[in-house]
Amino acid sequence: MNEGKILLFGFNRSAIEIGTRLKAQGFPFTCIDNNAALLPYAKKLGFELLIMDYSEDDTLLSLGVSEDVSFIFTLFEEDVHNVFLTLCLRALDPNVQIISTTHTKDAIHKLEIAGVNTILDPYQICGKRIYKLITQPEIMQIIDATIFGEEDINMEQITITEHSALNGVLLSECYPTQNYNMLLIGLHDKELKKEFIFITEGHNHTLDQGDILVVIGKSAEIERFRIDFNL
Template sequence: MREGTKIILFGATPMGLSVAAQLRGKGLDPLLADDDEAALAAAAARGFRTAEVNCLEDGELQAVGIGRDAGLIFCLFQNDPQNVFLTLSARALAPELEIVSLTQSGESAQTLLAAGADKVIDPYEISGRKIHDLIRRPLVAETLEHTVFGQQDLSLAEVVVTAGSPLHGRTLDGLEVNRSYNLLLLGVVDREHGNDFVFAIGQDGYRLDPGDVLVVIGPEEAIAGFKRDACC
């Protein structure tokens, strides 16, 4: 990225604020754009530059720099159709613009690339690829908990399935940890198959065996409750 490149983050979401903080830590000054007045006010209170923009209007995109001086944009809205539409519009206005887009599902990744995104960020895929290493390296996991997750009162935890546990024999979809415990189930480390990490998404029929390790993200209090109930 050239020095002085104008960077715009579309979406004053938690992800947008996190990316903005990372860029600011590197001495950059990104612009946060959104049409949510409350979210923009919260971002401005943290010292970020903001702009109220309706991403459905090409004129408003051009007004903040698309097709003029913007060199890099991030599409960080929390729904894929909005990111796809923004990517299409920005690419049409600025063929040379570098576009990085967030996706909430693997199915939308190809759509975003076809729409003109240069890079697509899938947080679930990124997390999944690293889970196994984190479990093998507890110091890294502990550091992550006290930095990234700790800032939002979130923790990464592993729950071992024992022979006498109520989890033994249950299927992943039958756990319903999101509804019952307000936890995100990323997947399971399958000890019987070489410690492979199995994503929870698309594995509804996967049945838990003793030695399997569930990997969850959520508030520490909720994790503690899940561990208590899962204990034999």
């Protein structure tokens, strides 16, 4: 796992949600905003908030950009700030992972040009969910309850290590997940360009070191699987 600093630009509801989850998983992170009025609010919520002018390159460098920062979220309500900040950050560090939120359709393309890695579009996500709730309410409820929800069924990724018993095994042959209460959804093959391939696509290939499996199941089952196969 990437052991770098995480910066959250723009202190708003999205930042609070992300921050809460990062905190729960034990990741250190820093929130930055230029609005000092937010300080008491952040303090009340137990967040560490830095007030600074992020439009200055020096400020960004002083935060560790291009040194030890590995993930940056730009979460401002204004697309202008997000695009500009993304551009500044990308110019300083070509390798940092930048994740942005967007509020208008036009900004998506601009953010991509500015060099963002991933765009979180709250409206698209929200709209898609409402659409699913109307067309397939049962499925959305199940996804909500399992993957998003309280129930102890999670989605996790497992990297194949050199010494694992799975190293060098054909995907169709092994199918070791049958002995565990979990589902193999798909995998990421480091030799293929594509980020993620669903298992149902029917590619049958040999698992190598560095391939990543994505599974859904109870955390305990996934943990058992990890231990059994030296992952």
